[in-house]
Amino acid sequence: MANGTVALEEKSFYEESTNRWNKGILAWIFSTDHKRIGLLYLYGISAFFLVGVLAGILMRLELIAPGKDLFEPQFYNQLFTLHGVIMIFLFIIPGLPAIFGNFFLPIQIGAKDVAFPRLNLLSWWIYVVGAIMALISIVLPDGPLDTGWTFYVPYSVRSGTNISLAIMAAFVLGFSSILTGLNFITTIHRMRAPGMTWFRMPLFGWSMYATAWIQIIATPVVGITILLVVLERYFGIGIFDPTLGGDPILFQHLFWIYSHPAVYIMILPAMGVVSEIIPTFARRTIFGYKAIAMSSLAIAFVGYLVWAHHMFTTGISDTSRIIFSLLTFIVALPSGVKVFNWVATMYKGSIDPKPPFIWVMNFIFLFSIGGLTGLVLGSLATDIHVHDTYFVVAHFHYVMFGGVGTIFFAALYYWFPKMFGRMYNIKTANIAAALYFVAFNMLYFPKFIMGYMGMPRRYYDYLPEFEAMQQISTVGSWLMGITMILIFGSLIYSMKKGKKAHKNPWGGVTLEWHIESPPTLENFHEIPTVKTEPYDFSQLKEMDYESK
Amino acid sequence: MFPAPSNTVEGVDLAMLIIVAAGVVLLLGITAAMIYFVFKYHRKKGHEPKDIHGSVLLEAIWIAIPTLLVLGMFYFGYIGFETIRYVPDDAFIIDVNAKMWEWDFKYENGKDTDTLYVPVNTPIKLEMISLDVNHSLFIPAFRIKEDVIAGFETYLSFTPQQIGSFDIACAEYCGLKHSMMYTKVVVLSKEDFDNWYNEGEDAQQQSVPTGQAGIGQ
Numbered sequence: 001m002a003n004g005t006v007a008l009e010e011k012s013f014y015e016e017s018t019n020r021w022n023k024g025i026l027a028w029i030f031s032t033d034h035k036r037i038g039l040l041y042l043y044g045i046s047a048f049f050l051v052g053v054l055a056g057i058l059m060r061l062e063l064i065a066p067g068k069d070l071f072e073p074q075f076y077n078q079l080f081t082l083h084g085v086i087m088i089f090l091f092i093i094p095g096l097p098a099i100f101g102n103f104f105l106p107i108q109i110g111a112k113d114v115a116f117p118r119l120n121l122l123s124w125w126i127y128v129v130g131a132i133m134a135l136i137s138i139v140l141p142d143g144p145l146d147t148g149w150t151f152y153v154p155y156s157v158r159s160g161t162n163i164s165l166a167i168m169a170a171f172v173l174g175f176s177s178i179l180t181g182l183n184f185i186t187t188i189h190r191m192r193a194p195g196m197t198w199f200r201m202p203l204f205g206w207s208m209y210a211t212a213w214i215q216i217i218a219t220p221v222v223g224i225t226i227l228l229v230v231l232e233r234y235f236g237i238g239i240f241d242p243t244l245g246g247d248p249i250l251f252q253h254l255f256w257i258y259s260h261p262a263v264y265i266m267i268l269p270a271m272g273v274v275s276e277i278i279p280t281f282a283r284r285t286i287f288g289y290k291a292i293a294m295s296s297l298a299i300a301f302v303g304y305l306v307w308a309h310h311m312f313t314t315g316i317s318d319t320s321r322i323i324f325s326l327l328t329f330i331v332a333l334p335s336g337v338k339v340f341n342w343v344a345t346m347y348k349g350s351i352d353p354k355p356p357f358i359w360v361m362n363f364i365f366l367f368s369i370g371g372l373t374g375l376v377l378g379s380l381a382t383d384i385h386v387h388d389t390y391f392v393v394a395h396f397h398y399v400m401f402g403g404v405g406t407i408f409f410a411a412l413y414y415w416f417p418k419m420f421g422r423m424y425n426i427k428t429a430n431i432a433a434a435l436y437f438v439a440f441n442m443l444y445f446p447k448f449i450m451g452y453m454g455m456p457r458r459y460y461d462y463l464p465e466f467e468a469m470q471q472i473s474t475v476g477s478w479l480m481g482i483t484m485i486l487i488f489g490s491l492i493y494s495m496k497k498g499k500k501a502h503k504n505p506w507g508g509v510t511l512e513w514h515i516e517s518p519p520t521l522e523n524f525h526e527i528p529t530v531k532t533e534p535y536d537f538s539q540l541k542e543m544d545y546e547s548k
Numbered sequence: 549m550f551p552a553p554s555n556t557v558e559g560v561d562l563a564m565l566i567i568v569a570a571g572v573v574l575l576l577g578i579t580a581a582m583i584y585f586v587f588k589y590h591r592k593k594g595h596e597p598k599d600i601h602g603s604v605l606l607e608a609i610w611i612a613i614p615t616l617l618v619l620g621m622f623y624f625g626y627i628g629f630e631t632i633r634y635v636p637d638d639a640f641i642i643d644v645n646a647k648m649w650e651w652d653f654k655y656e657n658g659k660d661t662d663t664l665y666v667p668v669n670t671p672i673k674l675e676m677i678s679l680d681v682n683h684s685l686f687i688p689a690f691r692i693k694e695d696v697i698a699g700f701e702t703y704l705s706f707t708p709q710q711i712g713s714f715d716i717a718c719a720e721y722c723g724l725k726h727s728m729m730y731t732k733v734v735v736l737s738k739e740d741f742d743n744w745y746n747e748g749e750d751a752q753q754q755s756v757p758t759g760q761a762g763i764g765q
């Protein structure tokens with residue numbers, strides 16, 4: 001494709017604005033370019049992530065010894081709520097689709113932009129409004145909410161903190177998610193380049209497609225649920241509040257009908273990124289393309305049928321517990337299929353374990369632990385014991401942080417040279433990956449053990465027998481803090497000062513590696529015609545790539 | 549060997565053992581294969597990569613075997629669960645009221661305590677209701693919990709098998725002092741329990757009448 005000489009005259013999307021401002025902040029916050037919007041999300045989401053990490057480290061500090069160490073119980077309760085809300089609604093749900101989906105989905109399918117660029121900008125603005133509402137709810141006089149990120153009634157109807165504003169923030173953020181989903185589905189249906197059949201689409205596209213459907217179908221449920229809670233708080237309509245004849249468990253059903261599929265909104269895009277990175281660094285085609293693509297859809301749809309596994313101890317009927325347990329085990333299977341296919345993709349490859357690949361190895365290990373411990377939670381007898389204990393806290397950190405969070409970094413390291421046109425220091429990235437592995441397991445593995453020993457979650461204080469393991473975990477959180485400084489420090493430095501990156505530093509073959517780094521405003525000089533499957537490395541011979 | 553603290557322990561621990569054992573095998577297998585491939589097929593070794601597009605047989609195998617595995621896990625979870633939920637007809641019933649942030653146990657004869665006393669080797673049924681927000685009665689040593697909800701009754705059943713005292717925690721977040729909502733279940737020999745149960749009958753007269761103890765509103 002584009003040869004080097006043309007590229008020199010071409011301006012990158014950093015230099016070409018889509019609106020009447022050429023430079024400055026307005027040229028960004030009103031830009032309809034999917035790449036600029038992706039980067040806006042990247043900066044905002046990373047900032048929230050770091051705030052969330054800080055809250056996590058503060059909590060771990062309070063837990064360094066039994067009794068009061070730093071602050072009062074109320075502040076601890078607000079802290080884990082804030083941490084959970086930020087991590088879920090502001091970091092991990094929008095994270096990969098909004099950042100990397102926006103930036104790379106159109107490019108990977110050979111499009112100039114998403115189907116509705118202005119709607120895309122609106123989604124970002126809605127995200128900003130939602131985030132601002134969440135921030136305001138923290139500083140208003142009644143104080144930040146203290147319900148946990150799950151907002152369970154009746155507590156959330158009674159608490160005197162700023163519940164309504166905070167959950168309305170989640171309501172607003174939901175719209176951002178729905179509109180992004182709508183945009184991506186349309187983009188994938190309508191904007192694929194000539195020759196880009198469904199089964200020639202990179203697997204990241206498939207995962208975005210499945211995710212987008214969940215965003216559209218599931219998110220309205222949480223929106224309605226939130227509205228009902230707000231109505232309950234102001235008007236006492238008696239839907240959830242038992243003193244008014246309402247049913248508190250109904251809330252949990254509604255909440256999990258969204259929030260369980262939401263965990264697939266989080267994990268599916270990450271799985272898509274893994275399916276991109278492994279072939280590139282193994283330099284061979286993916287093993288089981290269709291199995292991986294179809295398992296995404298299977299997860300998206302079967303994922304709706306398992307919500308009550310969050311409610312095995314709530315007094316729902318024994319029969320429904322048994323059915324939901326069985327279904328939960330079934331939905332574990334497609335995730336297993338993916339892991340097996342990824343590992344098989346390494347077989348007889350030509351593997352160059354550069355940082356993105358190392359991060360993916362971290363992912364496979366941590367996510368497998370998360371997934372396998374999920375089986376403990378799916379099984380009735382064991383869930384009755386470990387539900388609402390640290391075992392669950394460990395499990396979801398392994399899945400969300402060890403799974404999705406790890407891939408957030410893998411994706412950053414993979415696409416960084418494309419997004420910024422510069423390269424980071426490989427050694428630093430590898431050290432960060434190794435540190436991350438140690439820190440992560442130190443921080444969360446003890447929580448599995450504590451959970452099985454009976455340490456409940458959302459506890460400001462604990463019995464003396466947990467002290468040693470709590471301390472190991474706290475030291476792990478410090479190591480994790482250092483790792484984050486290392487990652488963000490080195491990447492921010494490289495954005496400005498890194499060496500110029502080759503347009504195809506890894507020898508990737510999906511469409512983003514055919515274009516300039518950073519890409520031009522319209523991505524392609526002319527829309528490409530696709531003639532091969534997505535991971536056909538025989539084309540590498542004719543491509544311009546960095547070979548060493 | 550000592551009996552487990554309650555009849556519910558064994559089923560839970562067995563299911564846990566089976567799931568963890570299978571999980572460890574899978575985890576080690578996946579990790580070992582991955583690391584082995586990275587070394588074996590390292591680019592430095594100069595292999596020509598081979599494009600293998602997949603294998604229907606392999607896909608079938610790694611759907612079928614895990615399916616059998618998870619069905620097995622489901623089964624053991626189910627068996628343990630049946631024990632936990634089983635309530636013998638002659639179970640000794642105790643009413644439990646939870647409120648922010650304390651537990652209240654009411655016995656049929658009008659006794660009313662904040663610590664749970666039970667006789668060993670006797671099936672117990674706790675009939676539980678909350679007076680305010682959701683709570684969850686959790687006895688880690690017995691491996692059981694059940695949420696305590698306002699508006700309808702839930703129950704827990706177990707047969708304590710070991711004399712001693714064990715922690716009761718609240719496992720459903722309930723606000724400020726959620727982490728301090730601890731109490732104990734004290735398992736007494738039958739004689740000790742009877743002595744305790746029947747002592748100071750008179751002193752108990754002024755306590756809450758029995759029967760309607762459960763319903764808060």
Ligand code: HEM
Pocket residue numbers: 052053056057059060080081083084085087088091092147148149150393397400401405443456457458459460477480481
């Ligand atoms: C350095 C990083 C992190 C640390 C030290 C940390 C630590 C913690 C701690 C101590 C808790 C409270 C446990 C309890 O008392 O029950 C917690 C809860 C939680 N964490 Fe993290 N965490 C970190 C990163 C993350 C990430 C990356 C995510 C999501 C992607 C996440 C999601 C959550 C959620 C959803 C909760 C539950 C909040 C609730 O109970 O309402 N955390 N974390």
Ligand SMILES: [Cu+2]
Pocket residue numbers: 649682683684718719720721722726729
């Ligand atoms: Cu409680």
